[in-house]
Amino acid sequence: MSKNDSVEEDSTKPVGDLGADTDPSPERRRLRYYRALRDAGYSDLTIISREDVIDHFNHRHFAIIDYLRENNADSVRGLARELEFDKKNVSEDLKLLARLEVVAFDESGRSKSPRLKKDHIFVEPLA
Numbered sequence: 329m330s331k332n333d334s335v336e337e338d339s340t341k342p343v344g345d346l347g348a349d350t351d352p353s354p355e356r357r358r359l360r361y362y363r364a365l366r367d368a369g370y371s372d373l374t375i376i377s378r379e380d381v382i383d384h385f386n387h388r389h390f391a392i393i394d395y396l397r398e399n400n401a402d403s404v405r406g407l408a409r410e411l412e413f414d415k416k417n418v419s420e421d422l423k424l425l426a427r428l429e430v431v432a433f434d435e436s437g438r439s440k441s442p443r444l445k446k447d448h449i450f451v452e453p454l455a
Contacts, residue, residue: 373448374429381451388421396444403439
């Protein structure tokens with residue numbers, strides 16, 4: 329499982345809280361986090377690894393996510409114009425966000441309309 333794959337639940341295992349974990353593997357912690365969020369009523373969610381946020385995110389990524397949470401973007405160019413960022417930078421930022429399962433594209437002809445892929449985006453806990 330890559331760091332940001334959508335987490336698939338295993339219904340044969342009990343759902344627990346985020347307390348002490350006897351299996352400290354990142355995959356196991358991410359699964360427990362996913363289950364706790366699901367049990368708290370969150371559906372349609374993705375979890376981003378803290379390493380990816382630390383290593384890759386900048387102010388543009390957060391601005392893009394914030395904008396797409398509240399608005400529809402008709403194209404990458406239109407999104408860049410709305411945010412007053414360079415189109416090339418926004419395009420590269422969207423590619424990263426798509427790789428991390430945060431953004432998807434609706435394609436119509438030559439135009440790609442970015443949108444959030446999930447309703448809820450979480451960063452895995454620090455501890």
